Amino acid sequence: MVQDSPPHTPATAPATPARALLPSILPALLVGVTASLLLVGVDAGAEELQDVLWRTVPDALGVGRYSVLWMSVVLVATGIAVGLVVWKVPGHAGPDPATTGLDAPVLPPAALPGLLLATALMLAGGPSLGPENPIIAVNVSLAVWAGLRAFPAAPERSWAALAEAATIGALFGTPVAAALIISEALAGQRLKGQLWDGVFAPLTAAGAGALTVTLVSRPNFDLHLPSFGHPDWADLLAALVIASVGALLGMAAVRAFPYVHRAFGRLRHPMLMLPAGGVVLAALAAVGGHLTLFKGLHEIAELAGDPDGWTAGEFAVMAVVKLAALLVAASCGFRGGRIFPAVFVGTALGLCAHALVPAVHPAVGVSAAVLGLLLAITRQGWVSLFVAAVLVSSPGIIALLCIASLPAWLLVTGRPQMQLRPDGTAVR
Template sequence: MSLKFKKNLVMILVVGFLGAVIGGVTWLLLFLLNLGIDFLWSFIPARIDLTFYPLMICALGGLLVGLWEKRFGPYPRELSEIMAEMKTGQKIPYNNLHIIGLAALLPLIFGGSLGPEAGLSGIIVGLCFWFSDKLKFTLTEVEEIAEIGMAATMGVIFNSPLFGFINQIEDDDSISRIPKNTRMLLYFVGILGGFGAFRFLSDHIGGGSGLGNFPAIETLGNTEWTLVIPLALVGSLLGMLYFVFKGLVKLAIRPLKDKVVVKAVLAGVILGGVGMFLPYTMFSGEHQLSELMHGWESIGVALLLVTAIVKLLITNVCLEMGWRGGHIFPVIFAGTAIGYAFAMILPIDPIFSVAVVTAALTGAILRKPLAVILLLLIMFPINAVIPMAIGAVIGGAIPIPGFPGLGEKE
């Protein structure tokens, strides 16, 4: 048995075990998140009737988020920032994973319009360095394992192993020292290890996540195909609006640049205040999506449109003002609401409308058409593949708008 074969075998075993650990950590974070949300937003309100409860709770959440950041620093950090440090040879510490974990949970439990995916990045990379110290891997190998770990995390959170794989490699132009075939094998071993552990814990203990499933497209006729590009352009324009909101929020909070606590509390006040009138603008949108699927016709066109647009704004308010998290879940919810709104205006199949608009909006923001298609296939029926592909490609091709005063494209 050659030394190279032994090393590859060790890498496969380590990645498989690491994937299982990642699946377990992801399950635990989501389990604690659901417990916290149920306690704060179901248990207490059922016993205390306060008109301004969302405003008070979100403001309190903002205070805790701000104080936590002021005490421990801006956690969880962006994955791109962490990976950039790794490429310069810096070691990522892993003695503060509990701090990162609570920092990831706080904004989500207190109603932030955010997803959990970004909050796990620091934890996963920290675990990878812990493994590397124990097994004496080189920094380059740790970087590879960290990328595999993030692929496993994304696959687990969104219940889509292939999305986790494609999302990580679709725009990855880094030079790998691990042979391509071995690298692909490691990706799938890590993702399947994470997915298996997550499903085992979810099935036997409970918890987990999921975006729900849309029924099949019943009508796919000339009217739908005529409107596929206009609907894709609607979703793409919403994606551009998302970046405009991002720029506006950045400009608005410039005077508060160093006031960490003030920004976080203000974000909580905005979140809770808006949430009193538009409750769907709060939280990630993952659980609310099933409610939207069954009750969209009773909501009305105007409210669907307003909710979707405001949710894109509130997500940026949270992200730019210290409530750290992901944006994929809120974006999918916003695209779904807009798609249903246009289904009420136009004589088209509602699932077709939702599929195209959501794919275009998500594609415009993620800039990874193939990953978007694989992600949304978990939710949408197989006969939505071509409409989604058209939407995702058009959305991904729309340029990201620059914003005056920022000096860069956001």
């Protein structure tokens, strides 16, 4: 007698019906547009204040815009202003920024105005941090607050995922980065449906956020470095070495992070910690020059616009000073993220490699160094690859970066991250 064979078990989970995904489109679009407009608004307001602080006022006073005196005045004044916000404004501008990453906590609505104000002051005043962490935190908190009131049965995490994806899409002007981060986050989770079902709504939000920013402000990350064609063996060797050096340099900052944070923490009060941070940042700016100020996005374009305009030593000084400024700003309490200043460090390091060894193509040097720095600073593999590749916009660079990421990842995986627990110990 022949027995019936056991029923076939599908290798993959069944797809979610379209009728289950369609209701998520409208909320995702609303979150995407709102999150991107908030980012654009904060950036625009910060740029207006930056023009006043760094152009209008010093010109009216007859002081050099980026003289050591004026950089010191503005950076210390920024520390005082942000310190007042953290001290006096309800919510104290959110939690200690050293304890937060891209996976933002949900904050009470009362804390959000202070966090936005502290972020705008930081962006305008010159500390070396980007807008990503606080803007993601604000958008996540707003989406959860509004979403749970409109749809109480929806899980809180789904609204947070929409806001995170929307903000990341808006930050980089493309939903690809958000899709990569979401896929990485879902890799260790047990999905009820297929992967694309899980990323459908967040990708919709990311697409809406990216398109809104593109239509409003037209962001462009391409550095317009000399054209890079087909890679050869020398390019592969350069990418492997430079990415590993970038990862080691980033890990040096990661290792120092708890100690620098603890040193500022001994001051105990934001009106001491943040002005003290401003003093240290002013000293660093005096060494590295004005290009080492701010989040670094416009400054890397200036560096890349003339790859041979500085010596290897000058590039090396800017890379080290910018990394130290990132470390200090993130430790003393300024509200901001670490991705954009890390990109500046990687750009300066890659151009330093080109200046030392002219055979190293600038595109290879910059993209490989940015890859290594971001792997160490963010521990986000897909984001690091994406940002490094988009700076060059050359298909030939992607294969090099994928190979170069392997030894760089071995150097950073399992080691402390540039994020602390509330007790001050490093997250692993």
